Amino acid sequence: xxxxxxxxxxxxxAKQGILIAFALFIIGFALANNxxxxxxxxxxxxxxxxxxxxxALGVTFVVISGNLDLSVGSMMSFSTIVVLDLHDKLxxxxxxxxxxAMTMCLGAFIGFLVGYLKLNSLIVTLGMLSAIHxxxxxxxxxxxxxxxxxxxxxxxxxxxxxxxxxxxxxLFFAILAILLSILLSRTPFGRKVYAVGGNGxxxxxxxxxxxxxxxxxxxxxxxxxxxxxxxxxxxSLGSQNTVGQGLELEVLAAVILGGASLMGGSGTVFKTVIxxxxxxxxxxxxxxxxxxxxxxxxxxxxIIILAVWLDIAAKRGRLLSPIA
Amino acid sequence: xxxxxxxxxxxxxxxxxxxxxxLIFFSVAGHFLSLSEGAFMDLDNMLLxxxxxxxIGIIALGMTVIMINGxxxxxxxxxxxxxxxxxxxxxxxxxxxxxxxxxxxxxWLLALLTGTVxxxxxxxxxxxxxxxxxxxxxxxxxxxxxxxxMYNGEQPTSELNWTLVDFAEAxxxxxxxxxxxxxxxxxxxxxxxxxxxxxxxxYAIGDNCDAAVNAGxxxxxxxxxxxxxxxFLSxxxxxxFYSESGSVNxxxxxxxxxxxxxxxxxxxxKLAGGSGSVISTFGGVIAIQLLRKGLGxxxxxxxxxxxxxxxxxxxxxxxxxxxxRKGKEELRI
Numbered sequence: 276x277x278x279x280x281x282x283x284x285x286x287x288x289a290k291q292g293i294l295i296a297f298a299l300f301i302i303g304f305a306l307a308n309n310x311x312x313x314x315x316x317x318x319x320x321x322x323x324x325x326x327x328x329x330x331a332l333g334v335t336f337v338v339i340s341g342n343l344d345l346s347v348g349s350m351m352s353f354s355t356i357v358v359l360d361l362h363d364k365l366x367x368x369x370x371x372x373x374x375x376a377m378t379m380c381l382g383a384f385i386g387f388l389v390g391y392l393k394l395n396s397l398i399v400t401l402g403m404l405s406a407i408h409x410x411x412x413x414x415x416x417x418x419x420x421x422x423x424x425x426x427x428x429x430x431x432x433x434x435x436x437x438x439x440x441x442x443x444x445x446l447f448f449a450i451l452a453i454l455l456s457i458l459l460s461r462t463p464f465g466r467k468v469y470a471v472g473g474n475g476x477x478x479x480x481x482x483x484x485x486x487x488x489x490x491x492x493x494x495x496x497x498x499x500x501x502x503x504x505x506x507x508x509x510x511s512l513g514s515q516n517t518v519g520q521g522l523e524l525e526v527l528a529a530v531i532l533g534g535a536s537l538m539g540g541s542g543t544v545f546k547t548v549i550x551x552x553x554x555x556x557x558x559x560x561x562x563x564x565x566x567x568x569x570x571x572x573x574x575x576x577x578i579i580i581l582a583v584w585l586d587i588a589a590k591r592g593r594l595l596s597p598i599a
Numbered sequence: 600x601x602x603x604x605x606x607x608x609x610x611x612x613x614x615x616x617x618x619x620x621x622l623i624f625f626s627v628a629g630h631f632l633s634l635s636e637g638a639f640m641d642l643d644n645m646l647l648x649x650x651x652x653x654x655i656g657i658i659a660l661g662m663t664v665i666m667i668n669g670x671x672x673x674x675x676x677x678x679x680x681x682x683x684x685x686x687x688x689x690x691x692x693x694x695x696x697x698x699x700x701x702x703x704x705x706x707w708l709l710a711l712l713t714g715t716v717x718x719x720x721x722x723x724x725x726x727x728x729x730x731x732x733x734x735x736x737x738x739x740x741x742x743x744x745x746x747x748x749m750y751n752g753e754q755p756t757s758e759l760n761w762t763l764v765d766f767a768e769a770x771x772x773x774x775x776x777x778x779x780x781x782x783x784x785x786x787x788x789x790x791x792x793x794x795x796x797x798x799x800x801x802y803a804i805g806d807n808c809d810a811a812v813n814a815g816x817x818x819x820x821x822x823x824x825x826x827x828x829x830x831f832l833s834x835x836x837x838x839x840f841y842s843e844s845g846s847v848n849x850x851x852x853x854x855x856x857x858x859x860x861x862x863x864x865x866x867x868x869k870l871a872g873g874s875g876s877v878i879s880t881f882g883g884v885i886a887i888q889l890l891r892k893g894l895g896x897x898x899x900x901x902x903x904x905x906x907x908x909x910x911x912x913x914x915x916x917x918x919x920x921x922x923x924r925k926g927k928e929e930l931r932i
Contacts, residue, residue: 394916398864401857402916406909412902521853524673524737531734572745579738584728596729598812598819 293534293546293582297553304560311563318442324555325444326351326503326510327522328548331529332455333499335547336492338530339459341472341539342389342396344493346381346403347500347526351519353411354378354504359420359514367430375501381407382497383490390489404523411516421513434510444506451502455495456544468492472539528575529554532582553578613918614866614882618889625893632897646773648888653777654679656884657836658855659862660788661829663880666863667792668825669805669872670725670732675833676855677743678717682834683847684750686710687758700762711834717743718830722823740856747849759845767843777839781881784832788877801825805872861912862887867919 304311330347337344354374361370385403389396422428436443459465470478471488479485507518533550535542557578558571588594626640638644658675665672689695689706698705721739725732750756767776774782792798800821804811812818841847866883868875890911891904 388913388917392917394913394920395870397870398860398916399913401860402909402912404857404909405861405905405912409902409904409906409909413900413906417900417902524740528737528741531737537731537733567749569745569748572741572748576738576742576745579741580724580728580730580735583730583734587729591729595727598726598729 308563320555320559321445322442324551325448326506328448328551329499329503331526331547331551333496334526334530336495338535339472339542340468340492344496345400345523348519348523349404349408350500351504353407354501355508355514355518356411356415356420356516358508363423378501379497382493386490386493390486415516419515425512434506452548459544614879618886621889628897649778650775652884652888653781654836654840655858656781657784657832659859659880659884660784660877661832662859662863663868663877664825665829666868667805667875668801672829673736673856674740676852677740678714678833679837679852680747681743682710682714683837683841684756685713687756690758710838714830714834715827718826722826726819755846755848757846763842780839785881
């Protein structure tokens with residue numbers, strides 16, 4: 276019996292470890308600084324995590340299907356620059372769908388290479404990171420992009436305004452998270468994403484169109500990137516062409532922190548949201564207790580490795596790896 | 600259908616063929632398009648190209664060893680920056696005041712030690728926890744970069760030592776100091792990978808880890824050594840580069856991991872491990888640098904380089920798969 280209880284405790288810890296850690300963090304920071312849980316602080320943190328979060332939602336699909344997407348950062352720069360440029364040329368009403376179409380074309384191209392041509396996703400998206408960065412610079416001529424008439428446009432709605440006291444980016448993030456969560460956990464398509472990531476060969480033999488599923492995960496990812504670009508552009512109404520640089524790895528860190536395995540087949544949208552919030556609240560909490568801004572990077576490093584290590588340790592039943 | 604041997608030869612020679620093609624293309628196109636008077640294949644230009652390849656090149660050589668061993672290291676850019684900070688900052692430490700110019704070798708040693716230790720931390724975590732190297736080094740990429748920023752905030756760290764600059768800008772037999780370092784590393788790593796037990800074991804582990812374990816190879820220590828090696832080489836790259844420039848920004852070296860991996864993959868090394876060669880990586884580094892210089896030479900925007908390199912990387916991956924009969928099993932991390 277004793278071993279039963281012990282293994283079930285380990286089991287609970289392994290499954291809900293990330294939630295427990297999150298709760299401990301919140302309690303710790305709340306005790307250290309009473310402003311931490313103030314409504315405006317909490318809303319501020321979620322609001323500033325929303326852009327990263329929206330991107331992480333899409334990458335969750337890609338990671339669950341057993342692939343990687345390192346191109347989301349430079350793709351986000353691309354969509355931000357494009358929508359700002361088209362805003363002045365076509366007006367906001369036309370600019371947004373045009374930007375979504377262009378970004379999703381890039382996603383479809385990656386999906387074609389990884390899904391149908393079965394090329395290694397790490398290298399393909401690494402190449403696309405570089406290629407899209409070049410595309411953005413060529414498109415913008417290397418210049419920063421600005422909206423000419425910042426006062427007279429409603430384009431700032433997505434990034435700057437509130438509805439019932441809640442900032443629009445948060446609502447956007449929440450609604451997208453709910454929709455994608457339903458898509459992933461309640462539809463046949465979602466089940467197939469898990470099947471392809473869990474065991475691709477078995478999925479193929481059971482008649483799942485593996486190539487098409489992988490293709491679609493990249494289209495979803497690029498859709499989320501386009502949403503993030505829209506939020507970013509709308510919040511700043513002007514942008515450098517390197518705005519998303521380096522975000523791809525932070526996004527991946529959030530997804531992994533949420534417990535998705537890089538091998539594919541596990542992870543949920545909800546856990547990714549938790550991962551994103553952990554990153555956001557740690558950053559905020561460390562600042563509030565008066566630590567240097569950059570300490571958060573070191574803390575994130577430790578947390579990522581601990582989270583993944585404990586997850587693996589619980590699965591194999593021992594702490595240290597059996598590698599000689 | 601290509602025979603096994605032809606395919607292998609094609610693949611090994613591909614990167615050099617590509618370099619020759621680049622040289623021809625830029626020489627001919629430059630003849631019509633270039634605004635400058637000098638020829639592209641000018642000797643000084645080529646020597647400069649070798650020198651400029653050195654920082655990424657030295658890291659890419661280490662990355663080859665790591666990838667042959669079946670791992671990956673994303674933290675090289677951060678190790679590069681942290682070693683550079685140690686290198687430049689330690690020269691101004693009061694305890695070294697009495698040393699005069701002898702502070703240079705001491706600072707070099709400190710910087711190289713920093714890199715090796717950081718690499719060892721990565722290696723130990725990968726070995727002892729069993730967490731995938733991709734995740735471990737993704738984390739330490741953030742963590743080490745955080746250390747760089749904590750060291751000096753967002754201020755650049757600067758220290759210009761003229762003896763050091765003279766050394767870095769010296770030319771011996773026509774080649775720059777940095778080039779000599781690159782060539783020496785290539786030779787040393789080639790010898791290590793082909794003539795030592797450690798090198799052969801690294802291939803074996805990357806090819807089939809379970810088989811290597813069953814054959815009695817201790818996998819862990821080999822991985823640890825290779826991570827220490829790439830840490831050392833990242834630091835060496837920083838030493839070579841910052842001896843000359845004398846000032847490091849906290850963001851320096853970011854994206855170096857991506858450039859290094861690109862060079863390694865262009866050279867034909869597999870992500871899955873078990874095959875590849877440092878000589879081909881050397882070719883990959885030269886090919887990328889030629890492309891950068893060449894595109895600038897024929898007057899296209901420097902921005903185009905990113906686009907072209909990205910597309911070439913994907914094309915190489917596609918061609919490689921078409922040529923690689925053995926590669927029916929999917930490449931995965």
